Amino acid sequence: MSATEDVKRVPTFCYNCVSGPDFMKVKVEKGVVTEVEPNFDAEQVHPGRGRPCVKAYGIVQKTYNPNRVLTPMRRTNPKKGRHQDPGFTPISWDEALDTIAERLKGIRAKGMIDDAGLPRLAASFGHGGTPANYMGSFPAFLAAWGPVDYSFGSGQGVKCTHSEHLYGEFWHRAFTVAADTPTTRYIIAFGANVEVTGGPTAVIRHADARIRGYKRVQVEPSLTITGACSAEWVPIRPKTDPAFMFALIHVLVHEHGLDRLDIPFLRDRTASPYLIGPDGLYLRDPLSNKPLLWDEVTGGAVAFDALGAIPVVAGRFRVARAVTIDADSARRDYADVEAVTAYQALTDHIKRYTPEWAAEVCDVPAATIRRIAGEYLEAASIGATTEIDGVTLPLRPVAVTLGKSVNNGWGAYECCWARTVLAMLVGALENPGGTVGTTVRLNRPQDNRHLSVKPGDDGFMVQHFNPTSSNSWEAEPTTRNLHRTLVPIVGRNGGWSQALGPTQLAWMFQENLPPDWTMPKPTHPDLWFVYRSNPAISFWDTRALAESVARFPFMVAFAYTVDETNYMADLLLPEATDLESTQLIRMGATKYMEHFWDYHGVALRQKAVEPQGDARDFTWIATELAKRTGLLTGYVEQLNRGIAGVSPLKGKDYDFSLDPAQAPEPEQIWDSICRAATTTLSDGKHCHGLDWFREHGFYAIPMSRLQWYLTPTMEQQGLRYELPYQERLLRVGRELGNRLHEQKMHWWDEQLAEYAALPDWHDVPGRWERALVNSGARSEDFPFWLLTTKSMQYHSGGNAGIALMDEVSENLHGHTGVIINVDTAAKLGIGEGERVEVRSHIGATYGKAALVKGVRPDTLVIIGQFDHWATPYIKDSERASLNTIAPMTLELSDATGSGADIVRVAVRRMQRPAA
Ligand SMILES: Nc1nc2c(c(=O)[nH]1)N[C@H]1C(S)=C(S)[C@@H](COP(=O)(O)OP(=O)(O)OC[C@H]3O[C@@H](n4cnc5c(=O)[nH]c(N)nc54)[C@H](O)[C@@H]3O)O[C@H]1N2
Ligand SMILES: Nc1nc2c(c(=O)[nH]1)N[C@H]1C(S)=C(S)[C@@H](COP(=O)(O)OP(=O)(O)OC[C@H]3O[C@@H](n4cnc5c(=O)[nH]c(N)nc54)[C@H](O)[C@@H]3O)O[C@H]1N2
Ligand code: SF4
Ligand SMILES: [Mo]
Numbered sequence: 040m041s042a043t044e045d046v047k048r049v050p051t052f053c054y055n056c057v058s059g060p061d062f063m064k065v066k067v068e069k070g071v072v073t074e075v076e077p078n079f080d081a082e083q084v085h086p087g088r089g090r091p092c093v094k095a096y097g098i099v100q101k102t103y104n105p106n107r108v109l110t111p112m113r114r115t116n117p118k119k120g121r122h123q124d125p126g127f128t129p130i131s132w133d134e135a136l137d138t139i140a141e142r143l144k145g146i147r148a149k150g151m152i153d154d155a156g157l158p159r160l161a162a163s164f165g166h167g168g169t170p171a172n173y174m175g176s177f178p179a180f181l182a183a184w185g186p187v188d189y190s191f192g193s194g195q196g197v198k199c200t201h202s203e204h205l206y207g208e209f210w211h212r213a214f215t216v217a218a219d220t221p222t223t224r225y226i227i228a229f230g231a232n233v234e235v236t237g238g239p240t241a242v243i244r245h246a247d248a249r250i251r252g253y254k255r256v257q258v259e260p261s262l263t264i265t266g267a268c269s270a271e272w273v274p275i276r277p278k279t280d281p282a283f284m285f286a287l288i289h290v291l292v293h294e295h296g297l298d299r300l301d302i303p304f305l306r307d308r309t310a311s312p313y314l315i316g317p318d319g320l321y322l323r324d325p326l327s328n329k330p331l332l333w334d335e336v337t338g339g340a341v342a343f344d345a346l347g348a349i350p351v352v353a354g355r356f357r358v359a360r361a362v363t364i365d366a367d368s369a370r371r372d373y374a375d376v377e378a379v380t381a382y383q384a385l386t387d388h389i390k391r392y393t394p395e396w397a398a399e400v401c402d403v404p405a406a407t408i409r410r411i412a413g414e415y416l417e418a419a420s421i422g423a424t425t426e427i428d429g430v431t432l433p434l435r436p437v438a439v440t441l442g443k444s445v446n447n448g449w450g451a452y453e454c455c456w457a458r459t460v461l462a463m464l465v466g467a468l469e470n471p472g473g474t475v476g477t478t479v480r481l482n483r484p485q486d487n488r489h490l491s492v493k494p495g496d497d498g499f500m501v502q503h504f505n506p507t508s509s510n511s512w513e514a515e516p517t518t519r520n521l522h523r524t525l526v527p528i529v530g531r532n533g534g535w536s537q538a539l540g541p542t543q544l545a546w547m548f549q550e551n552l553p554p555d556w557t558m559p560k561p562t563h564p565d566l567w568f569v570y571r572s573n574p575a576i577s578f579w580d581t582r583a584l585a586e587s588v589a590r591f592p593f594m595v596a597f598a599y600t601v602d603e604t605n606y607m608a609d610l611l612l613p614e615a616t617d618l619e620s621t622q623l624i625r626m627g628a629t630k631y632m633e634h635f636w637d638y639h640g641v642a643l644r645q646k647a648v649e650p651q652g653d654a655r656d657f658t659w660i661a662t663e664l665a666k667r668t669g670l671l672t673g674y675v676e677q678l679n680r681g682i683a684g685v686s687p688l689k690g691k692d693y694d695f696s697l698d699p700a701q702a703p704e705p706e707q708i709w710d711s712i713c714r715a716a717t718t719t720l721s722d723g724k725h726c727h728g729l730d731w732f733r734e735h736g737f738y739a740i741p742m743s744r745l746q747w748y749l750t751p752t753m754e755q756q757g758l759r760y761e762l763p764y765q766e767r768l769l770r771v772g773r774e775l776g777n778r779l780h781e782q783k784m785h786w787w788d789e790q791l792a793e794y795a796a797l798p799d800w801h802d803v804p805g806r807w808e809r810a811l812v813n814s815g816a817r818s819e820d821f822p823f824w825l826l827t828t829k830s831m832q833y834h835s836g837g838n839a840g841i842a843l844m845d846e847v848s849e850n851l852h853g854h855t856g857v858i859i860n861v862d863t864a865a866k867l868g869i870g871e872g873e874r875v876e877v878r879s880h881i882g883a884t885y886g887k888a889a890l891v892k893g894v895r896p897d898t899l900v901i902i903g904q905f906d907h908w909a910t911p912y913i914k915d916s917e918r919a920s921l922n923t924i925a926p927m928t929l930e931l932s933d934a935t936g937s938g939a940d941i942v943r944v945a946v947r948r949m950q951r952p953a954a
Contacts, residue, residue, distance in 0.1 A: 045069050049647040050078050050736025051618065053095040054172035056834035057631040058238030062736070063091040065099075065618055065647045072099055072618055072648050084627070084638045084739040087239030094834055097841040098617050101599075102651065106840060106911035108598045109652025111135035112611040119589035119607045121582070121908065127601070127611060132655065132663075135610055139566075139595055140667035143184075146565050147668075151186050153562050156515050158186040161564035165193045165572025166835050167631070168480075168535075172644070173614075174570060174597075175622050175658030176674075176683040176708055180665050183673035188564055189534050190520035192542025194577030194835065194904065194922070200443050201937030202451035204480070204539060205528045209502060210459050210760060211469050211749055212488040213476020215631045218438030219747065220244040222425070222472040225418035226255040227287075227411060229280045229454065230442030233633070234265040235831050241633040254418075256411055258283065258403075259442075261858065261900045262893025263828055273411075274895050276402040277824045277941060278804040280445050283408060284457035285389060285800060286397035290412035291464050292386045297353055301421045301435070301466030305352050308753060309463055309760045310499070311382035312350035314340060318371060319796055320363035321497070321766050322378050330497050331361060333380065340378070343498045344757070352382045366773035367509065381764035385460070388797040400800070402895075419465035427471065428743045432751065435465055436472030444826065448931065448939030450803035452793055460763045468760060469749035476749065477629045480535040486625060489752045499761045500753070503530045507774035514782060519561050520545040525787060526936050527771045541936025543579070543927050546587055553786035553929070569596045570614075575603035576836045576920070577904050579927040579938065580881060597657075600840050602910045614657045615650035621658070621709050623716060623732065625685050628742060635747050640739035641685055641716045643709075643732040658683075658705035666702050675699040684712035686719040693718045693726075769796040772934070786929065793934035810930055811943050816880035821943035823863075824898045825877060827921045830854060836904045839913040853889035857919050858900040859946065861890045867946065874917075874949040877901070879924035879942045885949065886919030899946060 046068050052060040062078035062085050075096045081089035108127075111134070115126035146159045153159050162181065164170040171178065181187050200215065207213035218226045221244060233241045245255070245268070257266040258273040258280070266272040275283060291300065305311040312332040314322040321330040322340070329342035333356050335349040340358045343350075361373045379387070394405035394412075401408075418437045425434040439458040446455055459468065467473030482491035482503065495501030504527040506512055513523040522529050522540025530536045548561050575585035581603070588594070588607040596605035597614050605611060614620070621644065628639035650656070665674035679696040681687040688711050689696040695711040695718075697703045710729040717727040717738050727738060745751065753760065761767065772794020779787055808818050832848040833839060848854040857875050869875060875888045877899060884906055894900055905918030925942040932938050 048076070049645060050080065051644050051647060052626070052642045053091045053098065053617070054169055054624070055094055055617070055837060056238065057167040057169055058236065058240065058634065059169070060172070060624065060626050060642055061085070061087050061091040061095065061239055062089045062642070063095055067647050070648060072102055075099060078736060081737060084636070084737070086634070086636055087243055090239045092239050093831055093847060094838060094844070097838050097843045100841050100843050101838065102616065102618050102648065104600065104840065106600045107651060108600060108611050108613045109654060110613065111653070114609050121585055121606070125606055125608070132653065135612060136663050136667055138610060139664060142566050142593060143668045153565070155559040155562045156517055157519055157562055157564070158188040159565040160184065160186070161188040161191055161519070161566070162568040163189065163191045163193060163572050163574070164570050165195050165577070166837060167195050167199060170571035172622065172624050173617065173657065175620065175656060175661060175705070176678060177657055177661040179674050179677035179683045180661040180670070182677040182682050183665060183670045187534075188518050189537040190518045190540060190542060190545035191567065191574070192520070192538060192545070192578070193572040193574035195572070196539050196542050197937045198443070198447055198579075198940055201447045201539065202455050202933065202935050203441060203446035205935050206452065206455040207476055208479055208481045209528055210762060211476045212479050212482060212491055212500075214478045214480045215476070216440065217475055217477050217633050217635070218440050219436070219472050219475050220248055220633055222434070222436055223248065223438050224253045224436035224472065225415055226253065226438050226440060227415060228255060228257050228265065228269070228440045228442070229284070230259045230445040231440035232263045232265045232442050232828060233440070234268050235263060236829050237632045244633055254414070260824070260826060260895045260898045261828065262891070264831070266893070273403055273407060276400070276804070276895070277826060277898060278450055278807070278939070279401040281450050281453035281457060281798070281803060282392070282397045282400040282800050283403065284439070284454060284461065285392035286394045286408045287412045287415070288457060288460055288464070289389050289392045290394060290409050291416060291461070292389060294409070295416055297382070299416060299421070300464050302352060304433070304466035305382060305463065306350050308750065309762050310764060311352050311380060313343060313381045313764065314356065314358060314378040315381060315384050315764060316361065316363050316373055316376055316378060318363055318365070319769065320365060322358055322361035322363060322373065322376065325360055325362045325372070328362070328364060331358065351380065353380055353386065354383055355379050366770050366777060385763045385797060392800065415461070416465065419467055421465055425471050427745055430745060430751070432748065433466055433470045434472050435467035435470045437465060437467050438462070438474045444940050447937045449806050449933045451933060451937065451939070452935070453798040453800070456765070456798055463760065463762050469753070471748060475635065475747055477635050478631060481530040481532050481539070483532060486628065488629070489746070489749065492749065492752050492756060492758065494756055494758060498759050500758050503532065504528055504771060505531050507771055507778060509778065512778045514778070515558060519548070520936070522936070527775060528768070528935065541932055543932060543938065544929070544936065546578070546584060547927060547929065549587055549590070555784050555786055557782050557784055563591050565592060567591050567594045569594065569604060569608070571597070571837065573602050573604045573836050576907060576922065579922055579925040581906070581920075581922045582882065584927070600911050603907060606909045612660065613652065613654040614660060615646070615654045617644070618647045619650040619654060620656040621645050621705060621729075623684065623709055623712050626737060627739065629747060637742060637744065638739040639742045640720060640737060642737040643713070645733055656705050658708055662702050662705070671702060672699040675703065678703075678708060681715070685716040688712070688715045690715070690719060692723055763797070765796045768794050789930065790932065790934040806931065807941060807943055810926065810928060811880045813930065814880055814926070818943070821879060821945050822897070823944050823946060825879070825921055825924075825942050825944040826898060826900050827904070827940045828900055828902055830902050833903050839905060839907060840910050842912060845913070845916065853891055854902055855916070855918055856887035856889040857946070858889050858891055858894055858902070860894045860896045860898070861892055863896045864888060864890045867948065869946070869948045875946055876949055877919055877924065877944050877946050879926070879944045881926050882924045884919040884923045885917055899944065
């Protein structure tokens, strides 16, 4: 064999964080992967121009990490806990799979649902759904299985863009929300750290935007890399963002006024003209129950869809006859009643939130807030248009973006609402240059959010809330995080809705129940699968969480190395990782973060090298589990339905379906999936099998940018965005309260207060201060805020054990330590690099001080999620973590069930380095 034949470059993708997939080629020399390179074949197709980020370069070390789990392992120590060596002993795949199959068959024999009404099987997958890009055909196994409880979350979900997911999808089918960076001119970013978290796509797009002359204002307590790349940094006081945004709205509606705003958009695409009665509900036509608006033509109130009506956006009117419909369908009749439009209600409500008021709350000068509002309005260029593929659309190049510590937990409803209202006021919602949603997860179909838009109640798009009516509310929870019982807006769409329930409650309620709990006591799952998730590091109060995991009766972890969660496992299964296994996924169209493309198609992750040790392809593992559990037929049927692929394997003019009577080989499965995908994507013009993809890597089809914007779809269907007034949420919240109170439960009452039609400012940061006082500590003992932020080098804790990432991050000041303002450090006698203790009322964490000017004096920051004690390599370097010392409590959970990464702390020097 010649030297050149010994070397090949294999196209594949990285999807280790949610900012993927990104393309790469790996260089394989004599069967060993030696380098990662961009895949320039994808330069045109991929918005990141074929490049992966720094994290992808760590995959070589990941593959050959000497600390990998390379054979199935069985626990030999029956005791579980942080201080109990699990005594993992190698076993054969046969023994491992048979052990699991026996357990699973036992579960089927007992019944899939236990006496508490909860699934006996639970599963947890971490980091924003990215494990799905690595778990091959396992989804087909789970679908064939039946009920699975996805309640036990990690740091993903409740502390990850949570409120944005729920409200974003409700208002504009926006599971994730982005600025239309390729055409925007002005962005106000509240803690959206996109230059770090958006992958190569965001880095390239924002660099291009800077060249084009756009302006980004970064509002954030610390100066992140994104802040440093912005035109302006506004160091806001933590958790006061709603006040800032309310003041922006105030300036727009009161100081500039309606005439300067996008009146046609407000009038025709939003509920701004809907009339509200004295009880705070929409006034409705007594016969049709349709919301009323004031018609300029006839000078009277008419149903919202009356033909020929010209709605009035602002004002007060008297309506001769109307009804309102409250929670539990309670009707009230009104005659000669005073009505205000929703827009009017908004302006009345926001009157008190002046920039001068917000300045005090946010610690930002009023003039700065006022100027930013003015710049935003100016840049919105109301009235301007642009042409996309022959269609003329409004051009509104301004956006407000929110990061994962702003769109999460208490205050996040206010922020998400205010952000969407700011877009609405200038017509920048789902129009070119403005604020766009990029994907749906709680609605279907997940690959096209436009198709999820259908007419629903009151002239809005259809919503699939969990029912709160007395006859259909779920009084006995069917999941351990109670997502259907407690969170109407999270919806009922399978695994995603479940996984986005209040997953901290699932953990907390395993240990303690609220005193007035009247529902069945939650049970442990009989078997828990975990893959690419490490809640014992990524969640809150992580030491206690690890002990909670230790009480689970049986845990099966797909394991790359030992970690803090799988330390409690009964079985470890080593799957073939990134470069060792095969999977075809959807790419492009519009997806998370800034992944809205000019193409859509499919991409192959392929086996570039043989798996290390006895690691096995996930698809092989899934097929074996199906076979040994007696579920083979159902599993293959799910594959044929397209559950693990891209499209059904059999359609009108094609048939690549697999024989349900036989266990298919992984290659056979992926070959069929490749063929079905290309046949359907090309309308039968192409049919490429696995071999073709191995050479080419991806299959792309151009897509119109019109797909990026939802407003034209809303217009075609004559629908309005459910803004600014949240009448539905108000009703739903009251109804939920009725149900809980009928059951004599009041432990969720604080959360119910969040169901407001127009959110008020309340002391959001004060909640964290109160939480510590309520637990018996003294507020003055914990004078600082501790925050976290992400790093380009790490995808959560997923690659913490890779030495190269550690080495690279050492080059960034503050990356591996505790970031402290220089003046604060001087007052406390803390020097650069000195070991510090950061203590909260629940514990302490330790690291090296990194002194900077770019952080508020009252705020500390610890990057990422570390403080490992089991994961090889990283456990030997002392790295602090917020998660060790942030509490997990009911009082810090908001109505959507989310919380935030923030805690009150004290900091002190531990020692001086030897002279
Ligand atoms: N302090 C702090 N905490 C945070 C965050 C933060 O910014 N700061 N971010 C939060 C957010 S937004 C999220 S989404 C969550 C994410 O937190 P999690 O959902 O827990 O996800 P990861 O940290 O990515 O999970 C990493 C685990 O996957 C394992 N793993 C990595 N590669 C492989 C592989 O190929 N095979 C197998 N079997 N296992 C593998 C790693 O060893 C590790 O144990 O964290 C949250 N927690
Ligand atoms: N490189 C990399 N990219 C990733 C990930 C990763 O782990 N690594 N994870 C992916 C995932 S799962 C997610 S959810 C996204 C998250 O993406 P981002 O939301 O961009 O994540 P963070 O870097 O945590 O940014 C949150 C910022 O909020 C700031 N902040 C904290 N509290 C406040 C506050 O009260 N007000 C304001 N204004 N700011 C505050 C923090 O300083 C922090 O910089 O990133 C995704 N992309
Ligand atoms: S941003 Fe980096 S880690 Fe995330 S998918 Fe892309 S290449 Fe992989
Ligand atoms: Mo996340």
